[in-house]
Amino acid sequence: MTFPVDEQGVVELTRALVRLRTVNEPGAGEVAAAELVAETMRGFGWSPEVTEVAPGRPNVVAVVDGGLPGPTLMFEGHTDVVTEGDLDRWSVDPYGAEIRDGKLYGRGSADMKSGVAAMIHATRALQLAGPFPGKVLVGALVDEEGMMLGAKHFATTAQAAGVDGAIICEPEEGEICTSAKGAVRIRVDLLGAMAHGAMPQHGRNPVVAAGRLLAALAEEQASLQARHGTHEHLGDFYITPTVAVAGSLSQINVIPARATVAIDIRTIPGVEHTALVERVRELAVEAGRPDGVTAELTVVDDRPVVEIAQDHPLVVALAGAHEKVAGEPARYGGVPGATDGTILTRDAGIPTVVYGPGGKWIAHQADEFVEVDDIVRCTHVYAEAAYRFLSS
Ligand SMILES: [Zn+2]
Structure with a gap:
């Protein structure tokens, strides 16, 4: 089976998408990219559904029916990008989509407008090759770089319930990523009593409690790392305090009433989130006890570890x-963060695997680029993988 991929078309679509500044920030948003995606799909004779999941933030979903009975495969990508940041750090226009020495430069070139272009053109090539079993659902969703509103919305739809497997088209350097780390974000408020710094005996100092908590979390990390070991694709389990806020630099003579610590926990298979949250609660309570400080814990976000078996038909096809x-032989890997796939698995039970054009580490950096050959190769891989999965 060969698939008539429009190799020039997929590169041109990537460039056109990169030229649209769809930064995930107030006042920007995905509309322009969503419109281009929908228009491209209509040009292929498809009937995309455009659904606003928040004001000015449309998901675009098209279903391409192969005409024969079979399962449903989803290709998923996101239309938002992170900010270009400091322009002085770029040697090219972040929205110029310039091609130099076989590399296409720009914000979102790798993460992940090339992936979006590739999934659309792969599905088109599959369709042009003749009837195929089942359906392909092509979803270009919003807000992956934020709260993943697009994936959360899609996961609640009837369409999501009919999906048998999804390829998440994020840049993974040719690796087939069969796992993604879990994440728990926790906020701990340590509540004491305000007092004069000269008379600490009249206060209850939450800053001291915060210090004890940070030390206890480091010990907890070490003990859980020792218990769970290093995952072959995901590496280590981490508990990382990222925020510690208390008191005021203009009020060094005041013991504050509150100290807030935020913790970014990244989990690997085997680490149970509920027990972990309870353990952190226990450590926070213990940290406050000697000073009469109490602790309030809020789970801000909870994303599970996602795994798909290497012998799952979707992974075998890919x-x-x-x-x-x-x-070359298939290479397997893991995703250190969460993707929209995490939400599709968590909320809709869809098996997901992550694979797409572009380097893993170039995402979100200055001078982001994707190899033009990589876009073309990936488009062919997607078409072939879709055909194999749907025929399996
Ligand atoms: Zn991405």
Whole structure:
């Protein structure tokens, strides 16, 4: 089976998407990219559904029916990008989509407008090759770089309930990522009593409690790392305090009433989130006790570890397609953060695997780029993988 991929078309669509500044920040948003995606789909004779999941933030979803009975595969990508940041750090226009020495530069070139272009053109090539079993659902969703509103919304739809597997088209350097770390974000408020710094005996100092808590969390991390070991694709489990706020630099003579610590926990398979949250609560209470400080804990976000078996038909199809198109053995990996796939698995039970054009580490950096050859190769891999999965 060969698939007539429009190799020039997929690169041109990537460039056109990169030229649209769809930064995930107030006043920007995904509309322009969503419109281009929908218009491209209509040009193929598809009927995309455009659904606003928040004001000015439309998901675009098209279903391409192969005409024969079979399962449903989803290709998923996001249309938002992170900010370009400091322009002095760029040697090219972040929205110029310039191609130099085989590299296409710009914010979102790797993460992940090339992936969005590739999934659309792969599905088109599959369709042009003739009837195929089942359906392909192509979803370009919003807000992956924020609260993942697009994926959260899609996961509640009837369409999501009919999806048998999804390829998340994030930049992974040719790795087939069968796992993604879990994440728990926790806020701890330590509540004491305000007093004069000269008379600490009249206060209850939450700053001291925060210090004890930070030390206890470091010990807890070490003990859990020792218990759970290093995951072959995801590496280590981490408890990382990222925020510690208390008192005021203009009021050094005042013991504050409150200290707030925020913790970013990244989990690997085997670490149970409920027990972990209870353990952190226990440590916070213990940290406050000697000073009469109480603790309030809020779970701000909870994203599970996501895993798919290496012998799942979707992974087998993708691995076979990669081997055929790239001419090298499949390589497997893991995603250190969460993707929209995490939400699709958590909220809709969809098995997900992550694979797409562009380097893993170039995302969110200055001078972000994607190799033009990588876009083209990935488009062929997606078409072949879709055909194999739907025929399996
Ligand atoms: Zn991304």
